[in-house]
Structures are given as C-alpha cells and as structure tokens.
Amino acid sequence: MKTSLWQTFALELDARRPGFALGPWFTMNAMLALDGELDADRLASAFGELQRRHDVLNAGASLELVSESALHVPVPADAPVRLQLSGDHLTLHLHHLVSDPATLWLALSELAALYSGEELPPAVQFADYIRDEAAQLDRTASPASDWWRSRVTDAKVCPQPSPAASAVSPSAGSPFAYRSDLLSPLEVSRVEQLTREHRSTPLVTLLAALSAAMNPGDGDTLVFNTLFSKRDRPAWQRVLGPCIVPSVLAVPRSTGSLAADVPAMRDAVVGCSRYARFPILSVEVPARTPFFEYVPQQWPGAYSFGPVKAEVVGAAGPKDTGLADALAIRVRPTTDGVLTGHFSGDGTDWTEPLVSSLTGGFRAYLLG
Template identity: 30%
Template structure:
C-alpha cells in the first residue's frame, strides 16, 4: 500500500466522500485510488429500507418497477438479447443481490451473464411482473417478450425498486436503444463509462452522512417533523388487514389542458411550481375528507443534484415528508405560499435518507402502516420521446392493472398533450372505488376553484357522510364470536368483557385510522362506532370499561 493510499484511507469519512467526488469528476473510482477494500459494498440507506419492507411482506409487488415498451418494426431478437446482456454488464447494480452479513444487507455483485429473455404470452408476462423477488439471492431483474404479430412486440422488464428508480429507467431505456442499434448495425456503442458504480455510491453515501452538511440536514428534518401527528384519519370502508401488504387499485382523472394551464399560470404568479400547486390541492382535499389539521405527505425526489450521479443506475431517489396545515390558511393563495416555503426548505435537505430521519425520530409504528405518513403525492416529469432503434419504433406503455399499494392513498400526476393525468392509487382493502372516485371529483372541483379565485376563503365543511356501519358490525361480531350483531346492542350485553373491549378498541383504531380509540375505550355499540367515524374530531367520550366487568 502506497503512502498516498494509506493517507487517503485515514481521512475522516466526510473527507473521503469529498475525495470520491473529485475522483469521479476525473473518471476514476475510489477502488482505483485504493479507498475500498475487496469486500462487498454496504447496502445504501434506500436498499436497507427495501430489505426491511421485503422481510415484512416478501410476496408484495408494491416495490416492483415494471417497464414495458412496444417495439414496432422488424425485431432482431438476438440483437436485443445482446443489448440486454451488455446493459447488465455495464451496470453492476442490475446483477446485485442483497444478502445479510452480520445482520446487515450488503451488495453482492454476480458475474456478468446473459439475461433470460422469455418469449411469452401477455398473461405470462403479467405473471412475471407479479412473481416475488428474492432480494438475498437475486436476480432482481426479469425480462419477457410478447410477440403481437410479425411487426409488433412488447418488451417487458421488471426490476425490484432496490436496484432502480424512475430516473434510472430513463437512463436504461436510452442505453438499451443505443446498444441494440449498435448490435444490429455492427458498430461499437457510443456510451460513457459508468463512474461511479452503485456500490461506490453507497459507500459515498455512508461517508457523507458522517459529515457536518448531513448533520445540518438531519437537524432540519427533526425540527420540521417534531411532534408528528398520528395516522391520517381517512374514512375507511373496511377494517385494516393485519398484514402489511394491501391490494392496490387506481382511479384516474384528467385535468384538461385549459385547467392545467390555468394552474400553471397560478404557480407562476405565486412564484411556485406546478408540483407545489398540486401538493397544496391534495393537502386541502385530505383536510376536507379526513378533518385533520396537520397533514404529512411523502413525495419522491430524484435526489440527483450532483452531476456525477446523472448517469448512475440504482435506487438514488429519496422520499421527503412535507408537512401542511391547510386549515390555518384563510385562502388557497395563502396556503400555497406556505407550501412553497415548505418545499424549498425540503429540497435544500433532500439528500438525508428517509430511513435515517425515521430512525432518529422513532415515531410509533402501528401494524400495517407506514411510519410518519400514509399518503403520497408526486408530479412525474413528462416522459421524453424514445429514439428509434435501428428501424424499430419504441413506444413506452403504461403498466396494466395495479400493484399492491405502498400507502393508503397516493396521487401521481403526469403532464401530457391531453392535460394533467392524475392517478389516485389506493388501498382497495380499505377504500371503496366509489369513495375514491368522489375524492377525485372533489380534487377536480378544488382545482377549478383555486384556478378561478385563489384568494377566495377556504371552506371547511364537515367531511362527507361515510357509512362504515357494516364493516364495524363485522368487527364486533368477529370479536364476540357471533354470526351477526344488532347495531344498537350494548357491547357488554352481547357478552363482551374488559379484555375484549381493549382488543375492540385496538381493531377499530387501527382499521379505521381513528386516533384516540385506545385512550377513550370501546364504543357502546356498532352504530355509535360508525357514527364516530363521521366526526372529524372525537368530541364525545366513548364507553369506558365498567367497574366489576371481567
């Protein structure tokens, strides 16, 4: 070991992180400079979270990332196989698995090998997409090819989110087109070297987190999220299942071009961005339907402010939690100004991984719920056109159907020529389709009102009536061991006792997102419990466990 290498290894972690970035700018890696040992790289913070979630729900598809492209023209299947193999050879993360070493996940990179490209039916391709991954063993990429006719095929790629993010998909698509074109035409592909690889990014991230800049960012998040509210009380139609995985479903609405343009003009007048307007509308909607005053919403940020990371494939994106109190704002314009400040502050500190923030805050982790936030909102960039590939027209396709839900409710918006397409992905185990459709209609109406008169007073009518009585009666019946219960019958008269009352309070509090159930005790009857679900704030005490009942 040379004196220079020895000196570099003795640097404090934050200084090693800075040295890595300087090496990357010169096209060099930390390994070439002797910074790294021969062992596997640690998992990134995002990968740590993926392993944790996977162990809780190994069969869930919530974190599968499906990509599908229609290929129109004369397809050279051998050239496509070659291009896929080259893609995986270039990017080590595509052949990485995440086994545990000493209780912590590490990145184990497999040797480069051809990617199996299965010729399959559409049904078989859907099955490939939903088949569970084994994060510890890999591979975390699957490919399928559906032949439609002589001049039409659909290429399907399914990744686990532990190895890609939305930005990565764009990088991979462009490189796959170039590699395929090079294979068909017999020329060398024109692509930049991959520096850094994702394993070194994870090493850099761990080192950077030990520095003063990361410490300042963490202090910001701990202050921003101090004393977080409990779970958002969205009115659910059914009790929450015990397990962490929830079936997903999607309801879409389209804000037409004129309305989209009016909202963009509002953003410009207020010095905001279209995403800030979208988030403000979403938080006002959530305040209306839940009655909550303090609302936490997660959003995905690309987290690639450093130019050295623009060509990196891997899970680099980060979720930041944006806090809003729409009921404190007199008008939508006033609330948008507050949202703007919140977003700008969050963007400044977006490199602090959510996993680190959650670990430091240590919020309660109710079973089957995401800590801190249960709803998300993201405005995705407009997809760039994919260049032709040696006589093929490549058209990205939206995935069919919905995966398992990551959160109770997510709003994903994409701008296009036909307007702003807003997809409400929801946990179908909790919410009825008609309920979510109603929320989407309210969201559209809010958008029109905000665009027409952002200085009008915000109205806070009570949440719409929500009939949860059938589901609540079923909870009563399940715990009491009865086939059915009278909605007005007293819980204790039906055979309930103190232990069952506590279990009932826990089931209702978790299943229907109502804070305060455990503190207040069990409701007197199923009808009273369902009525309380319609109240934005619990104002009346529920029945406490009576003395002498066992």
C-alpha cells in the first residue's frame, strides 16, 4: 500500500534520525478510568472486531491484562496497536505512523460501541484517504508550488534572541526536554477574550506572541515546521489513521501589536493550511527550522461500555527519547485551564536558557 504524506515524511525523518519515527515510543496514548468492571472476554472480542474493521489497525493484537496501567507504553511500528486492561483503567496505545489524536477517540468510540453490541456502518479505510490525498496533490500541485515558493522566498529561520536583549549567551549547550506552565487559567481567559475580540483563533494569537518574542528583523518572514489536521471532507471525519499533513508555517514578522499582527498572521495560517498538501520536502526551508504545534484540549466525554462508564483521564503523544534536533515547541491547555509548553532541542543553537528567555517575551506580548 502507498504511504500518506505524513507517513512518507515520518519515514524520511527516521532515515535522518534513526529510531525517531520508527521507534516504539512514537505513539499516541489514551487512558480511561472505569466506574465498573469490564468483561475481559467480551472486550477482547470487541477489540478483535475493531482491528478487522480497519486495515490500518489490523495487527492481530490481543487484549493485554496487566497489573498496573501506564500512559506511555512502547508499541512496535510493525505491531502498531496495544490495548491494556488493568482493574478500573483501560489504556489504548497506537503507533503514530498509523494514528493521529482523532484516531484515538474514534477507535475508543467504536470499541465501546462494539462491546455494547451496537451495529456500526461499514468502515471507511485509510487506503481510501491516501488515494484521495494523492489525487488532491496532483490537482493542486501547480498553484501550491507557486504559493510556497513566493511565501518562503527570503524566509528566515526563526532567530535567537540577541545576547543584549536576553542577557543569555547563545553558545551551544546540552540537549533538553522539559515542560513549563506558560499562562495561568486567569491569564488564559484573558488571552481567549483577546482572541475573540480580534475574531481570531488561539493558534494565530499564540503564533503572533511567539514571533514577537523571537524579535525578528524588519520584513522577515519566519518559518516554523508544523502539522495540519486534514479531516477536511465528510468521508474522513470517521476514518482511522493519521489524517495529518506535515507542513510549514510561513508567518510575517510581528509588529508587537496584537491588533496589527492578527490579520496578517491569520491570512498566513489560512494560506499555509490551504496548501499544506504540497510536499514539505519540496520547499526550500531554512535549515534547523523550529517545530511549533498548538494542541487544543479536545478530550471527548465519557464512553459507555454497556453499563460501565469510561472517562478519559489522560492522553499523550510521542515520548521524548532524546532524538530531537532543532527546537520543538508544543503548546496545549490542560484540564485545569493552564496553558503549558513542552520544549525540546539538542542545544546546538537554541539552548535551554535561551528558550526560557523566549517564554518571557511570549508572556510579555500577551499580557503586557
């Protein structure tokens, strides 16, 4: 079977950094708390049927009964699905080559329905998504190529803060990976209000703040690597598989004013998303371009496994294994309303002290 744009990108990424995308920690994970006891045989049967329904998950995996549940569990790329039951917790682990966040919730929804004896419509297969993606790529290749080449001409890799501005030396440091709270719930509410006032989205507002904190030069276009969800057709709303596209965010220099920055930033994000299916490796992006992703909190409500209710109490993406290279920033709200960031890098250019300085500028732009 052909691979999707995301799968092709992940395989090429692994070729450059072996073990990054094919390793057992490149996973999507969800943990459910149960308010009753599930029948293990019935659950195992439903799990087998779920795999038979979806070619992308058909690994012949069996339900695992374990003594303790864990949110991060290794999953081999050639056996990309694990389901574990531990007392009052149920966990699903999928390799990222065959899943995205939506796949987790769709798979659990179907699993609950199958356990409950519900009849489900025929499944749409990920192979159909791949064929449609390839057809869209062929149809839009010329305008997409023209748009990207005009957008990234003279683009700059996101610059470090100057030592004078940050009082931090930019010399190379050690690899790092850490989480940090960026905004309190009250501050998040304030930023959400600003976003509504400017008729924008959280992604646009946060990008404006990040680009301002990076203090680019006049006229610069900044470039970030990113991912766009592409469940953009009714048929793909319920397909299991990674309906995501690797792309770049080519965003304009911030002026330091949210009112002025948001319209230009919004137009840039819309354009990048529209032409995201143009292969990222065909775009001449500056070396060591940072990765940025805003991950909204979209956990579903409770699932019903017959009379047993299952509530999502944890979700996680790939575990950091020290194979990151350029700066990566993932920003997401938590269940208690805090905006948190996950930062990682090899310390070659963006060091941990420089990133700390960056977060200070990010806060100052939003709250100053």
